[in-house]
Amino acid sequence: MRDSDKVGRTAETERWPAALPAVRVRVARPTDRLDEVVRFYRDGLGLPELFRFSGHDGYDGVMLGLPGASYHLEFTSHVDGSPCPAPTADNLLVLYFDGERDRDAVAARLTALGHPVVPSENPFWDKHGAVTVEDPDGWRVVLATTRAFG
Incomplete structure (x- = not known):
């Protein structure tokens, strides 16, 4: 294990708390620029594309993340556009x-x-x-x- 892997780790931080036995985390958000956003995170950051879907109740989407990991990012686009507000500079x-x-x-x-x-x-x-x-x-x-x- 690298020293950087040990930073902030204790026995308590190595596992999910008993009160939250989740096994996977997905952070999802809408966008009206799906292709551009995927290019940023896939080609720019280097996150592999794990899954892509289209026409699911009006939604298209792409999931990006680390292969085999239990966490990933999902970006969706709806045929009617996205009502999401612009983020703040501290999101x-x-x-x-x-x-x-x-x-x-x-x-x-x-x-x-x-x-x-x-x-x-x-x-x-x-x-x-x-x-x-x-x-x-x-x-x-x-x-x-x-x-x-x-």
């Missing part, structure tokens, strides 16, 4: 990397796709060397090294 998905080289490679890939680094809303992230980018809908992704974790 974040935070991804931690072991080092700056890995973080910077992902940031460079996103920049090449037209998603440059933006200043973070919370100065904590900039002070700890994290990089913030916005997806096509304005939702922010923070690319941090494990030193920002604890």
Whole structure:
């Protein structure tokens, strides 16, 4: 186990609490830019596409995540459009990397796709060397090294 894997871990944090015996987590949100959002998370961040569906009660969607993992992101698009409001600058998905080289490679890939680094809303992230980018809908992704974790 790498040192970064041990950060913040205790016997209590290694398992789900008995009061919440969930076995899988999916974070889902709508978008009116499904193809652009998938390109950002799949081609930019590098999350593999796990599943895609279309025409399900007016919804199309794509699930992205790590193969074999019990958590993934789902993006959906409805034929009538999305009523979702724009996110705030502090709605974040935070991804931690072991080092700056890995973080910077992902940031460079996103920049090449037209998603440059933006200043973070919370100065904590900039002070700890994290990089913030916005997806096509304005939702922010923070690319941090494990030193920002604890």
